Amino acid sequence: MDLHTLTLAQASRLLGEKKISSLELTRSFLDRIDTHDDAINSFLSVDKADALALAKAADQQIAAGKHTVFTGIPVAMKDLLCTRGMRTTCGSKMLDNFIPRYDATVVEKFKQAHGVIIGKTNMDEFAMGSSTENSAYFPTKNPWNTDYVPGGSSGGSAAAVAARFCCAALGSDTGGSIRQPASHCGVVGLKPTYGRVSRFGLVSYASSLDQIGPITRTVEDAAMVLNLIAGHDPKDSTSAPKDVPDFTDGLAAFDRDGLSGMTVGIPKEYLGMEGIDPDVLAVFENARRLVEDLGAATVEVSLPHTQYVVAAYYIIAPCEASSNLARFDGVKYGFRAEQPRDLMDMYKHTRSEGFGQEVQRRIIIGTYALSAGYYDAYYGKASQVRAMIMADFSKAFETCDILLAPVAPTPAFRIGEKTDDPLTMYLTDIFTLSANMAGVPGISVPGGFSAKGLPIGIQMMAGRFDELSLVRAGYGMEKSLGLDQLFPTL
Amino acid sequence: MEFEPVIGLEVHAQLKTETKIFCSCTTTFGNAPNANTCPVCTGMPGVLPVLNKKAVTFAIRAALATHCTIAEESRFDRKNYFYPDLPKGYQISQYAAPIAEHGHLDIATDRTGEKTIGITRIHMEEDAGKLIHDPARGKSLVDLNRTGVPLIEIVSEPDIRTPAEAGAYLRKLHAILKYIDVCDGNMEEGSFRCDANISLRPAGQQAFGTRTELKNLNSFRHVENAIQYEIERQTHVLEQGDAVIQETRLWDPAKNKTMSMRGKEQAHDYRYFPDPDLVPLIVDQHWIQQVADQMPELPEAKKARFISRYQLSDYDAGILTADIHLADFFEAAVADLSNVKQAANWITTTLLGLLNARGLDITRSPVSANDFAALMGLLESQKITAAVAKTVFEEMAQTGADPGTIVQQKGLEQVSDSLALQTLVDAVLVENPDEVAAFRSGKTKLFSFFMGQIMKKTRGKADPKTLTPILQSRLHQEK
Numbered sequence: 001m002d003l004h005t006l007t008l009a010q011a012s013r014l015l016g017e018k019k020i021s022s023l024e025l026t027r028s029f030l031d032r033i034d035t036h037d038d039a040i041n042s043f044l045s046v047d048k049a050d051a052l053a054l055a056k057a058a059d060q061q062i063a064a065g066k067h068t069v070f071t072g073i074p075v076a077m078k079d080l081l082c083t084r085g086m087r088t089t090c091g092s093k094m095l096d097n098f099i100p101r102y103d104a105t106v107v108e109k110f111k112q113a114h115g116v117i118i119g120k121t122n123m124d125e126f127a128m129g130s131s132t133e134n135s136a137y138f139p140t141k142n143p144w145n146t147d148y149v150p151g152g153s154s155g156g157s158a159a160a161v162a163a164r165f166c167c168a169a170l171g172s173d174t175g176g177s178i179r180q181p182a183s184h185c186g187v188v189g190l191k192p193t194y195g196r197v198s199r200f201g202l203v204s205y206a207s208s209l210d211q212i213g214p215i216t217r218t219v220e221d222a223a224m225v226l227n228l229i230a231g232h233d234p235k236d237s238t239s240a241p242k243d244v245p246d247f248t249d250g251l252a253a254f255d256r257d258g259l260s261g262m263t264v265g266i267p268k269e270y271l272g273m274e275g276i277d278p279d280v281l282a283v284f285e286n287a288r289r290l291v292e293d294l295g296a297a298t299v300e301v302s303l304p305h306t307q308y309v310v311a312a313y314y315i316i317a318p319c320e321a322s323s324n325l326a327r328f329d330g331v332k333y334g335f336r337a338e339q340p341r342d343l344m345d346m347y348k349h350t351r352s353e354g355f356g357q358e359v360q361r362r363i364i365i366g367t368y369a370l371s372a373g374y375y376d377a378y379y380g381k382a383s384q385v386r387a388m389i390m391a392d393f394s395k396a397f398e399t400c401d402i403l404l405a406p407v408a409p410t411p412a413f414r415i416g417e418k419t420d421d422p423l424t425m426y427l428t429d430i431f432t433l434s435a436n437m438a439g440v441p442g443i444s445v446p447g448g449f450s451a452k453g454l455p456i457g458i459q460m461m462a463g464r465f466d467e468l469s470l471v472r473a474g475y476g477m478e479k480s481l482g483l484d485q486l487f488p489t490l
Numbered sequence: 491m492e493f494e495p496v497i498g499l500e501v502h503a504q505l506k507t508e509t510k511i512f513c514s515c516t517t518t519f520g521n522a523p524n525a526n527t528c529p530v531c532t533g534m535p536g537v538l539p540v541l542n543k544k545a546v547t548f549a550i551r552a553a554l555a556t557h558c559t560i561a562e563e564s565r566f567d568r569k570n571y572f573y574p575d576l577p578k579g580y581q582i583s584q585y586a587a588p589i590a591e592h593g594h595l596d597i598a599t600d601r602t603g604e605k606t607i608g609i610t611r612i613h614m615e616e617d618a619g620k621l622i623h624d625p626a627r628g629k630s631l632v633d634l635n636r637t638g639v640p641l642i643e644i645v646s647e648p649d650i651r652t653p654a655e656a657g658a659y660l661r662k663l664h665a666i667l668k669y670i671d672v673c674d675g676n677m678e679e680g681s682f683r684c685d686a687n688i689s690l691r692p693a694g695q696q697a698f699g700t701r702t703e704l705k706n707l708n709s710f711r712h713v714e715n716a717i718q719y720e721i722e723r724q725t726h727v728l729e730q731g732d733a734v735i736q737e738t739r740l741w742d743p744a745k746n747k748t749m750s751m752r753g754k755e756q757a758h759d760y761r762y763f764p765d766p767d768l769v770p771l772i773v774d775q776h777w778i779q780q781v782a783d784q785m786p787e788l789p790e791a792k793k794a795r796f797i798s799r800y801q802l803s804d805y806d807a808g809i810l811t812a813d814i815h816l817a818d819f820f821e822a823a824v825a826d827l828s829n830v831k832q833a834a835n836w837i838t839t840t841l842l843g844l845l846n847a848r849g850l851d852i853t854r855s856p857v858s859a860n861d862f863a864a865l866m867g868l869l870e871s872q873k874i875t876a877a878v879a880k881t882v883f884e885e886m887a888q889t890g891a892d893p894g895t896i897v898q899q900k901g902l903e904q905v906s907d908s909l910a911l912q913t914l915v916d917a918v919l920v921e922n923p924d925e926v927a928a929f930r931s932g933k934t935k936l937f938s939f940f941m942g943q944i945m946k947k948t949r950g951k952a953d954p955k956t957l958t959p960i961l962q963s964r965l966h967q968e969k
Binding site: 101 | 529532533534535536537538539540541568570572574577578579580632759761762763766767768769
């Protein structure tokens with residue numbers, strides 16, 4: 001049996017039935033990483049000895065009958081999730097030597113369930129980017145075609161799942177950083193409702209937008225991971241004290257009723273937009289027909305402030321980032337410039353040598369936008385726009401259960417193609433930013449392929465805390481398309 | 491030209507919660523550097539703040555005690571600046587939406603009488619750490635124990651006009667915060683800190699002049715002196731026809747001067763914005779009522795009660811209630827005494843005299859309320875004389891021994907045995923024949939001379955009430 005081809009749900013079942021051991025499963029992934037990750041570069045660090053030790057411990061739990069569905073499951077963590085005793089770089093030179101003494105709440109949950117943390121995945125530095133080319137270490141390649149980017153910023157996690165280097169991975173999504181790489185790599189990416197998952201231990205990029213979520217091979221796997229990581233955390237004031245349903249119920253709902261009774265909204269502003277690749281449009285049209293075939297009604301809805309989303313996001317996110325990243329000052333931990341003349345000199349050199357270009361660009365934008373005299377025109381105005389975007393979504397969800405949309409205007413682009421043009425790069429986030437601005441959940445499921453053979457995802461968004469509808473519709477689409485059976489040959 | 495000073499005060503008071511405002515580290519003062527820290531208060535990557543509810547309760551208490559309106563919804567902002575004692579690169583502080591506004595304090599000064607000083611706002615924030623500079627090694631060391639200790643900043647309206655009013659306002663505020671037990675008020679350790687804003691304007695003018703901000707004012711005296719100096723300095727500047735420069739000035743108590751620290755052009759742009767890691771703070775009526783129900787007696791109410799219950803003068807009651815600990819000392823001491831007035835006098839004169847001389851506050855009094863009560867008891871039951879009581883008190887202050895033991899060991903009990911006193915009187919009369927003769931020829935003023943002689947012999951132990959008739963009769967006897 002090729003263990004690496006198993007989905008999380010399949011592996012979990014076989015582990016529970018003691019048909020396979022976590023040690024075998026973990027070894028098969030480690031071997032695969034050894035053989036193939038030099039070509040993909042999805043991991044920043046892999047701790048083999050640690051992973052094998054965790055696998056052994058998991059097998060003992062299973063033998064003792066004390067296991068959960070995650071016991072012995074090898075997972076990868078985006079390298080901005082703090083892992084106790086394990087280097088956490090955020091893809092930055094700034095944190096090259098940073099070893100946290102605490103676990104992120106999501107990491108702790110995997111550890112408590114005796115999951116196996118196999119490694120930390122590559123990312124755009126501090127999650128700023130859409131291609132994983134902004135990593136201070138190396139760019140990650142798209143497993144479907146290594147000349148192309150895997151998307152970003154959780155490109156390492158998406159590539160690792162697509163390449164079958166782990167059962168599942170966690171990413172973070174501030175403006176599409178889970179959904180867009182999932183789309184580009186042909187896997188499932190779920191950004192939960194803001195507040196659904198604790199952010200404690202996630203190194204913040206933009207606190208009001210960041211959310212941790214699963215990147216998996218199937219919708220079922222995503223629902224299982226969300227079951228584990230969702231819930232209020234006393235260590236995160238912004239995590240919602242909301243009941244957590246069993247998200248796999250969405251699968252049962254589809255198996256029972258299909259999508260009948262569901263109304264799918266098609267935002268008219270999205271499709272009138274210029275610059276959408278014909279392959280992306282074709283995938284989207286196909287998905288629209290599909291949901292209708294599965295019993296859903298479709299209805300055109302309006303998100304009238306869509307044209308302001310990119311501008312507002314690229315004010316709010318950099319503003320928060322400029323403050324969140326102030327702690328990287330060379331005083332207590334991380335990189336410090338050598339031989340500073342004085343305190344100011346140390347700050348300046350530490351931050352200009354330790355941060356990459358894109359991070360510096362966003363810090364400068366945010367610092368400027370928050371400055372006295374500019375605050376009202378930028379941050380103030382952007383916050384007002386954000387409130388209007390939220391209202392747009394609330395209104396849309398009065399007439400529909402989910403929204404159907406593209407994930408990105410184009411399939412994955414070539415490595416190096418857009419690195420000199422940040423503005424074009426920002427504009428590719430148009431379809432994913434809104435969910436973060438409105439705080440609603442969004443999922444990307446594989447929807448088809450481009451003429452060049454690159455995966456194209458389809459996005460669905462739902463009302464706040466209604467991930468169940470996303471699981472139901474996403475699962476329906478996956479089951480009908482059968483794309484989860486395909487994976488890249490390395 | 492006649493100038494009118496306009497003064498506003500900003501007080502930073504550390505709340506005496508057990509733990510910090512956004513993490514569960516202890517706030518204990520004096521621990522080894524960086525012992526009271528965790529990933530949250532040291533600003534490690536990925537950690538998040540969680541608001542300490544007790545700190546909010548204390549802020550509500552302070553707001554109620556200063557007659558403020560409490561906001562149903564307030565918010566925390568980030569004040570962004572780089573400094574090594576600020577590990578996150580920003581301080582979490584309530585800037586745009588403070589927890590309380592529109593309060594006031596009533597003060598009284600000798601010259602200007604009673605006056606109401608407005609309180610603009612009270613907001614909550616976290617304290618920063620401390621830098622310790624080591625010039626010998628050319629290094630600066632960072633101690634983050636204080637980082638994240640909860641503070642409230644209490645901002646007064648510019649209603650203050652004289653250094654004395656500033657002093658009175660501060661003393662009153664200080665007393666209240668100690669009364670309601672939210673701040674230990676220790677100015678040396680920095681748990682109660684004050685900045686002053688001062689400007690001058692021509693008498694009668696409405697518009698404010700250019701202000702300066704004074705820092706490093708760590709005693710009431712410094713505040714008053716610094717303001718006095720600054721009024722004189724600004725007056726001089728204006729009289730020369732020059733303009734006051736808007737700047738921050740540091741008080742140098744050794745030189746009795748304020749010095750320029752940084753000007754307006756060096757002022758920081760703090761780039762305040764709402765902290766996205768925290769949710770709005772909601773304080774409902776139920777919470778406010780709960781705090782109000784548990785509110786301790788405030789200075790004014792206590793003073794009124796002392797006057798009516800103990801029949802104290804307004805003046806004595808004022809002194810005794812100026813400090814919660816002194817008031818507590820008084821009430822503990824007089825619980826079982828009948829002559830409360832006498833005890834009050836002893837506290838306001840003898841005890842406070844001793845404490846002032848030694849530079850102590852009542853919490854560090856060498857004489858406990860218990861021992862003090864015992865001393866007053868001996869006096870009340872006439873076991874010792876007032877003169878002996880003074881001696882015993884001094885002994886208590888020196889050694890910490892209890893008065894009963896001192897009296898016993900030194901044999902200081904009052905001599906009220908009339909036979910013994912008669913013998914003593916006779917001896918004194920025999921020893922001083924000239925004075926006896928003089929007395930008997932009409933120099934009755936010499937009576938006190940004889941009293942003194944006997945007191946000298948008994949080292950003050952003779953009970954004057956028994957002694958006086960004996961001495962009277964003996965002196966008049968032979969006539």
